[in-house]
Ligand SMILES: Nc1ncnc2c1ncn2[C@@H]1O[C@H](COP(=O)(O)OP(=O)(O)OP(=O)(O)O)[C@@H](O)[C@H]1O
Ligand SMILES: [Zn+2]
């Protein structure tokens with residue numbers, strides 16, 4: 181008798197433990213830990229994860245496993261352990277932890293198919309399958325299991341004859357674009373063309389094209405190739421010579437590309453010193469966390485590359501995490517260029533199918549290195565030899581929904597299991613990490629100088645209040661403008677950085693200061709220029725921009741703040757001859773556009789690259805000699821104890837884009853608070869002094885890294901209910917935790933309402949609180965009923981990064 185211990189997909193307190201199921205005889209050899217199965221649960225059938233397979237159960241009359249969903253485990257033994265750790269440390273249900281580790285294709289409603297991938301003459305397909313596959317290379321799973329045992333299918337998959345695929349069920353999700361197809365035959369077209377008037381030369385051109393090309397072509401491509409407008413095509417469509425049709429396009433973003441192979445560079449002295457302890461940890465199979473603290477342009481990436489090479493030579497695997505925003509083709513090229521096909525890339529720009537394909541390459545051991553954003557930390561490698569987190573201070577490594585894990589913690593946990601090093605790299609390490617390195621918990625490795633001892637760029641701080649006093653109302657200070665023009669003359673390039681975070685483009689009345697807010701969420705609406713509408717970024721609420729102030733009836737109510745479009749317009753006014761490339765969410769939403777814009781800039785087709793956070797990282801172009809930060813202080817005013825740290829990090833990052841090669845760089849920070857220490861110290865790129873100052877402040881206010889914090893946020897549609905529950909929770913926490921622990925609250929959250937739900941919070945600051953998780957869990961349990969019945973929400977964030 182074999183028993184499967186299954187975590188069922190019913191996220192609730194009562195079901196957050198394994199349930200025993202009998203494995204029916206025909207599945208005895210099939211079912212393994214880490215597979216998903218379908219099991220009966222009450223009156224329903226649900227999905228679940230097999231945690232382990234055992235011989236006995238303490239329960240009698242067990243229900244049976246209905247069928248497996250996978251033919252090979254989707255979670256290996258180590259990932260099952262990691263799931264356990266995740267659920268314990270982030271207080272989430274185990275089922276949520278397991279699901280978080282899988283690619284999205286394995287999460288939602290996808291059609292499962294069995295696909296024939298190789299014809300192997302020596303391998304007989306089961307009879308029925310042979311017939312099924314004769315007409316189609318891929319068949320529905322439900323069909324396949326009618327004709328062959330799961331055991332037989334499992335064998336096919338193991339032999340590489342067939343594969344299991346997941347396809348999105350709704351057709352609407354597939355990416356389609358408008359294609360043009362010929363309706364007439366080539367002869368008919370010839371005749372038609374002769375009947376056309378002389379003036380219709382464009383139409384003739386199109387017909388000429390289709391006489392020779394009978395395949396569907398994307399309309400966009402057609403227009404580009406013939407250099408015509410869509411009206412010529414439209415006319416022909418109306419006459420039914422051609423037709424429009426939405427067809428699917430397939431694109432693997434990196435497939436067609438050739439990667440110039442790169443060889444390891446001879447390391448500099450500093451690099452060699454830094455890499456030696458990493459190599460030692462690799463060859464001794466010793467887990468150790470390294471903080472690679474290297475200024476911008478100091479060659480951290482080369483250290484990563486050569487460490488990985490060392491790991492590969494040992495026959496082991498590597499995970500490299502890069503912030504989503506820095507996962508640019510340039511970044512990917514550096515890894516693909518060195519390790520070629522051994523590299524898989526996981527990032528949010530890939531479609532669900534593409535992500536799944538990359539993930540399978542890892543699972544089938546076809547690749548050895550994965551480069552990806554946060555969730556790539558769960559790559560199903562079994563022989564990890566190193567984990568690298570670049571820009572380790574980045575906030576995006578923290579997941580802001582359940583499970584609220586930090587990739588750095590998960591990396592260290594995996595590093596322990598695999599006895600391998602974890603390398604955290606940054607020019608501006610998170611305060612927490614640097615403090616740990618100071619205490620010797622992490623090993624500090626430094627790269628204090630830039631490559632070839634190139635100096636860090638000169639930074640000049642411009643006080644925008646002074647500019648205003650002197651009558652300059654423009655968003656560009658005089659110095660910045662002068663230097664911009666200078667770069668134009670020298671044919672050098674400028675990066676203009678606009679910090680969007682915490683600086684939405686809101687609509688404000690200049691007479692009474694009224695700001696238009698979302699009626700449901702209590703945050704200001706963001707102005708969208710093209711549609712002249714205002715939109716709420718939390719709930720999607722949209723409204724027309726008012727012509728008059730609802731408060732005082734003044735007509736001076738208008739869009740305020742600076743968006744990239746606005747800057748672009750201003751730029752063309754003050755320097756009409758400047759060629760500007762704008763990179764923001766709007767211009768980069770199409771697949772590949774990010775890359776295209778960067779390439780254009782790299783090729784020298786523009787003088788100025790204007791953008792948001794998106795351009796703060798990773799750019800390494802030789803002709804950039806000027807970086808301008810339009811308003812350095814916008815982020816300082818967020819209600820967040822890390823706002824100074826974030827400001828310092830961002831400013832240092834951006835400055836690092838200038839003068840990385842032969843030409844020296846200059847940086848301008850425009851600000852309304854030039855005296856603020858994080859702006860001042862960022863201008864000197866003095867991380868060490870920033871660290872000292874910031875640590876003092878953190879100590880005085882009992883913030884991390886001196887204290888740990890946990891944030892409890894309660895939300896409900898009724899204000900009274902929200903307050904009452906938060907009050908109750910605060911009381912319990914105060915009562916159960918040690919007197920040294922500071923419990924703040926209940927108070928309204930900085931964003932006090934989202935989607936018509938009120939939000940209150942309680943913040944816990946503590947040094948040592950061994951019972952904390954238990955207390956928190958008991959709180960969640962206590963409210964379980966109300967959470968599932970009356971819409972109460974309680975979110976618990978251990979080590980939060982967003983305090984709004
Ligand atoms: N040993 C070396 N010899 C010669 N050139 C090197 C060496 N190591 C790195 N470089 C080059 O120096 C430049 C800067 O290196 P790299 O981009 O790795 O720095 P980084 O520290 O990762 O920078 P950032 O954090 O600013 O992105 C790159 O153009 C890289 O190719
Ligand atoms: Zn007003």
Ligand SMILES: [Zn+2]
Nearest residue numbers: 698701716719
């Ligand atoms: Zn809203």
